[in-house]
Amino acid sequence: MKKTFAIVLALAAVLSIPGRAQDGAAALDAAATALGAANLRTLEFSGWGYDYVFGQGYHGAYQWPRFNVPGFTMSLDFATPAVRDDRRRAQLENPPLGGGFQPLFGEQRQIWVASGQYAWDVVGGNPVAPRIRDDRRGVTEGRLEQITLTPQGFIKAALANKATVKTDTIRGARKTLVSFTTPAARYEGTLNDQHLVERVQGWFGHVVLGDTTIEAAFSDYRDVSGLKFPAHIVQWEGGYPLLDINVTEVRPNAAVTIDVPASIRAAKPAPETGALERLADGVWLVPGYANSVAVEFRDHVAVIEAPETEAHSVAVIDAVKKTIPGKPIRYLINTHSHFDHIGGLRTYAAEGATIVTHRDNIPYFQQLWAGTRTIAPDRLARSGRTPVFEGVLGSRLMTDGSKTLVIYHYPGNMHNPTLLMVYLPREKILVEADSFSPPAGPLTSPPNAIPNLIHWYEAVQRLKLDVEQVVPIHGGLTTMDAARQIIERFSPNQTN
Numbered sequence: 045m046k047k048t049f050a051i052v053l054a055l056a057a058v059l060s061i062p063g064r065a066q067d068g069a070a071a072l073d074a075a076a077t078a079l080g081a082a083n084l085r086t087l088e089f090s091g092w093g094y095d096y097v098f099g100q101g102y103h104g105a106y107q108w109p110r111f112n113v114p115g116f117t118m119s120l121d122f123a124t125p126a127v128r129d130d131r132r133r134a135q136l137e138n139p140p141l142g143g144g145f146q147p148l149f150g151e152q153r154q155i156w157v158a159s160g161q162y163a164w165d166v167v168g169g170n171p172v173a174p175r176i177r178d179d180r181r182g183v184t185e186g187r188l189e190q191i192t193l194t195p196q197g198f199i200k201a202a203l204a205n206k207a208t209v210k211t212d213t214i215r216g217a218r219k220t221l222v223s224f225t226t227p228a229a230r231y232e233g234t235l236n237d238q239h240l241v242e243r244v245q246g247w248f249g250h251v252v253l254g255d256t257t258i259e260a261a262f263s264d265y266r267d268v269s270g271l272k273f274p275a276h277i278v279q280w281e282g283g284y285p286l287l288d289i290n291v292t293e294v295r296p297n298a299a300v301t302i303d304v305p306a307s308i309r310a311a312k313p314a315p316e317t318g319a320l321e322r323l324a325d326g327v328w329l330v331p332g333y334a335n336s337v338a339v340e341f342r343d344h345v346a347v348i349e350a351p352e353t354e355a356h357s358v359a360v361i362d363a364v365k366k367t368i369p370g371k372p373i374r375y376l377i378n379t380h381s382h383f384d385h386i387g388g389l390r391t392y393a394a395e396g397a398t399i400v401t402h403r404d405n406i407p408y409f410q411q412l413w414a415g416t417r418t419i420a421p422d423r424l425a426r427s428g429r430t431p432v433f434e435g436v437l438g439s440r441l442m443t444d445g446s447k448t449l450v451i452y453h454y455p456g457n458m459h460n461p462t463l464l465m466v467y468l469p470r471e472k473i474l475v476e477a478d479s480f481s482p483p484a485g486p487l488t489s490p491p492n493a494i495p496n497l498i499h500w501y502e503a504v505q506r507l508k509l510d511v512e513q514v515v516p517i518h519g520g521l522t523t524m525d526a527a528r529q530i531i532e533r534f535s536p537n538q539t540n
């Protein structure tokens with residue numbers, strides 16, 4: 045009797061497992077049916093709204109700067125997978141506080157594409173390898189994630205990745221919670237009692253924020269050509285909004301053709317850094333998509349700027365150690381708090397370098413770095429070191445008699461209130477970030493962000509710095525004269 049009872053219990057336990065799995069599959073099938081996802085090969089939707097530039101807030105207390113998006117079209121090919129994101133963008137913030145090339149003049153067309161393992165931008169009708177490095181998983185992965193951040197794409201990914209499904213009551217409403225892991229990320233989604241996806245959340249390891257999320261919320265679902273699609277989509281990254289779109293048109297199974305251009309297929313990834321270029325005795329440029337500068341003192345080295353990522357910092361540190369052997373990097377001087385300028389900071393802290401930055405950035409960086417780092421632990425997380433900061437107010441002189449540099453804060457710049465520039469008085473070299481990023485060719489229209497260029501130019505004049513060479517973090521070596529010519533040509537009445 046006892047034995048029979050035990051067998052019945054065991055049998056019930058075995059049977060209950062496929063039963064639960066079937067419930068999960070049924071919930072996903074119901075969602076696929078409700079959303080019209082099953083026979084969907086491509087999807088295109090258009091609308092208008094706002095976008096925000098991640099990591100480019102005016103300072104730590106600000107959200108990412110917001111831009112008008114009068115035209116937005118997202119084209120998705122689920123099987124390849126491929127995505128094309130086409131936006132018209134225009135200035136919105138007034139005053140134009142923060143990064144993202146503000147203030148923008150006129151309307152900007154931005155086209156981002158990814159297909160399979162390739163990513164490219166379309167500029168003036170031509171494909172170009174993405175100029176801006178993604179500061180987390182690579183450009184392609186980040187762009188293809190947009191597929192999973194649509195309701196239909198999320199359900200397709202859930203079905204393909206053996207999602208776990210459970211139900212729960214959240215604030216009195218019955219919800220279905222779907223979670224799965226792809227090679228790229230872990231995702232969770234919430235479905236309502238109509239089997240419609242309300243919210244999707246993906247986790248990733250970010251170089252600045254550590255473990256963080258990208259989220260999408262879908263509301264105001266409407267019937268369109270056999271589909272249900274939200275009329276309102278909002279995305280957040282790192283807790284602040286990233287995209288806010290009102291959908292006006294949905295085209296299921298549209299003719300979405302995203303062919304990888306031959307030039308992109310043939311393109312080789314750019315190296316993290318070029319060879320060190322000697323600017324003066326004991327002063328080197330470390331060229332890259334964003335530059336750093338190494339300054340050699342008697343018994344140590346100071347590096348100006350740790351842009352982009354840990355991989356970039358590792359390449360810069362290796363190059364500096366090879367050219368200047370036997371001297372530790374004691375200081376890393378950071379120009380300001382935008383994420384493309386701090387993505388590589390933690391690598392220097394792991395080396396034992398002191399992070400020198402504007403005093404107001406220290407609590408912000410400590411807060412940014414306080415999160416867990418389980419997804420992509422970096423060198424600092426693995427080292428267990430506590431980062432050491434030194435705050436600059438006004439100015440800070442670094443000298444050992446053989447070498448001298450002066451760090452100046454130039455307050456009041458709308459790009460960022462913590463901007464520091466570094467002047468080498470003997471060498472007459474000035475290192476600056478984002479105030480003057482010289483154009484690659486001749487300008488035919490006013491450059492974006494010209495008020496910030498003027499502000500910086502006037503700050504240099506007020507300090508009476510004798511500058512022969514300007515070393516920008518973004519762009520090639522230049523001069524104050526080149527800056528003055530741009531100001532005189534495009535804004536003649538704004539400077540003396």
Ligand SMILES: [Zn+2]
Pocket residue numbers: 143380382385459460478
């Ligand atoms: Zn910036």
